[in-house]
Amino acid sequence: MEQRIEKIKKQLHSQSYKLTPQREATVRVLLEHEEDHLSAEDVYLLVKEKAPEIGLATVYRTLELLSELKIVDKINFGDGVSRYDLRKEGAEHFHHHLVCVECGAVEEIEEDLLIDVEKQVESDWGFQVKDHRLTFHGICKKCQVVTVKS
Amino acid sequence: MEQRIEKIKKQLHSQSYKLTPQREATVRVLLEHEEDHLSAEDVYLLVKEKAPEIGLATVYRTLELLSELKIVDKINFGDGVSRYDLRKEGAEHFHHHLVCVECGAVEEIEEDLLIDVEKQVESDWGFQVKDHRLTFHGICKKCQVVTVKS
DNA sequence: TCTATTAATTAGAATGATTATCACCTAAAA
DNA sequence: TTTTAGGTGATAATCATTCTAATTAATAGA
Known part of the structure; x- marks a missing residue:
């Protein structure tokens, strides 16, 4: 701390x-x-x-x-x-988020999943990427169980 | 129309x-x-x-x-x-955006670049993806030229 | 140390986007 | 025709955020 x-x-x-x-x-x-x-x-x-x-x-x-x-x-x-x-120690970028549309829980993804996508954007669109924001909306593990049960 | x-x-x-x-x-x-x-x-x-x-x-x-x-x-x-x-005709998902931090222009990407990433999220995090939001911040083609010139 | 200048703070007012309320309206069902 | 359920427009209310003015703290130079 x-x-x-x-x-x-x-x-x-x-x-x-x-x-x-x-x-x-x-x-x-x-x-x-x-x-x-x-x-x-x-x-x-x-x-x-x-x-x-x-x-x-x-x-x-x-x-x-x-x-x-x-x-x-x-x-x-x-x-x-x-x-x-x-921002996490040493992180260059935003981390990503998983937002559950059922319970509203927000989970974080530390890994950078967008390396390849960024490369593609730079080459195909000529856009020089500085940062990104990525959020997935869906159903988290917990709520999937509940849904199956009910 | x-x-x-x-x-x-x-x-x-x-x-x-x-x-x-x-x-x-x-x-x-x-x-x-x-x-x-x-x-x-x-x-x-x-x-x-x-x-x-x-x-x-x-x-x-x-x-x-x-x-x-x-x-x-x-x-x-x-x-x-x-x-x-x-939402574009037939599109299942949000399209993506490229926001230029220099001039504020917003470009759209119609293609879904996240197919692989979504698969990875589903398998690695057990999160059932329904939709996504992806925005890149960076420098657009036009502004890159200007920057180089000046 | 004293003083002038600048930066930072606070409380509260102001702003701007969005939502809620309410009285009225309209179209279609019974 | 009466009823019913949405819709609508004006306006008020709300909520997040920013601005303002007055005050205070910090800093640099004499």
């Missing part, structure tokens, strides 16, 4: 941003909820427990900043809220 | 919805702007030219309905607005 915060601090400093107490509190919340896909509101409520004087706008600004620095990924599942994910 | 409207009419009827004049006007606008990615507001303004008495809420309701029937796809490029695309 502390090392990762230290690292993020350096990333901020390298762009002459500071790791203020509010920003640190926000980052800590993200680290403690790496598996979840928190909305700005969610983050705000969690940060407030440690740093009650923080403002919602500050959380938004912090998430926006972290997003620009590629420390977090801002994602959108189409439910009208942006969600923020810590 | 007329055949496609006829077809959409049937799709609506099959779920006991009606193709009202407002709905038809909305569908016509979508058909006439198949290549664009119109927001609800855009659609509203265009429909208003033909049917000035239509209300914004009706446009939203119509787009939502068409989206449920998989006649249009509701997409989200993260700019805070939902956009609506007519």
Whole structure:
């Protein structure tokens, strides 16, 4: 935990941003909820427990900043809220998501499945790919069982 | 054009919805702007030219309905607005998008590039894929030229 | 250290997209 | 014709996000 915060601090400093107490509190919340896909509101409520004087706008600004620095990924599942994910150590890209249309669970895929597809896009469309967003909608393992049973 | 409207009419009827004049006007606008990615507001303004008495809420309701029937796809490029695309004749899935981070242009890919990836997800993660959303962010052909020149 | 300047913060107002409500309307069924 | 079930338009309400103004903290230079 502390090392990762230290690292993020350096990333901020390298762009002459500071790791203020509010920003640190926000980052800590993200680290403690790496598996979840928190909305700005969610983050705000969690940060407030440690740093009650923080403002919602500050959380938004912090998430926006972290997003620009590629420390977090801002994602959108189409439910009208942006969600923020810590980018995994060393990851170049967005990870992918499996969204269950039955129960709403979100699973993550760390592996990059799109190497070949990106190559194809670059050669066939002349489009220089920088990043991607891939989400599958379907039925997760758990819900498949339920469906079969009922 | 007329055949496609006829077809959409049937799709609506099959779920006991009606193709009202407002709905038809909305569908016509979508058909006439198949290549664009119109927001609800855009659609509203265009429909208003033909049917000035239509209300914004009706446009939203119509787009939502068409989206449920998989006649249009509701997409989200993260700019805070939902956009609506007519689904191509016979297409099972969402098409993919190439969004240029320089000029904002959006190009479409009709081909389904994800057949193999979907198979892999189904076998490796036991997730039954129903649909997908794939967007690439990068630099389009045009902007690559400009970048090289300058 | 003191001071000027700049960056960051907060609370709350403002904005913009979307959804809900409600009174009215229409078309077709009974 | 009366009934019924959707549809519709205007407008209000809601919700996420951004902006604003005033305040405070941090920093660099004298």
